[in-house]
Amino acid sequence: MIGLGFERRRKREKENRKNAILKAARRLFFEKGFRSVTVESIARKAELSKGSVYLYFNSKDEIYSQILLNDIDKFYRRVTDMCDRNRPASDLLVELSHIYIDFFLRDRELFRILMTFMLHANHSNLQEELQNHVIKATNRSIEIIERIFQRGIEGGEFLSTMNVRQSRYALWGLLNGIISLYLFTAPEPRREDLIRSTIDTSLDIFIKGIKKG
16 A cells, blocks of 8 residues: 555656646747757756656657647547537537637647747657647647538538638638737737637638528
């Protein structure tokens, strides 16, 4: 029993150190950009030794990709659960958009890190395997939009002639464009209202354009 308790405590301590490393790295990547951050600076920010960081991660690239993968996976789980509900496809699109907004209003660092990766993936210095892993996880999340469109078509809610692949990218671009516009430029007191109201208005126009009748 004593051995089991020690093992649990040791496992919890290791998890806490790993989370501390990821939290410190996230802040540094946000403040300085990927290239300017070093494993040594991450260790200092996390109040650990450089060697301790290497016990959990092989490189700065691996830390960066793990931050992205963790957050992308959180979003994927949320919207996958949402899609299991028996609701109109247009309602699901609105709810997915609100979940997406909530993720980035809670954490501006996440949005900047994700957008930086998406815009500059070929120059991120990530190993090809890690880069492909992040891209695959991102595409998996975007494909949920396509599933919602397909549900709308099959249920007679959306036009059967709509191009599902192009429409999903159009919606993804709409969300990211509006969030980018206001997240880093709008005054703090009005930021959330501007993002939510602009996306709701734009979604209304978008959905009317793909609805039958």
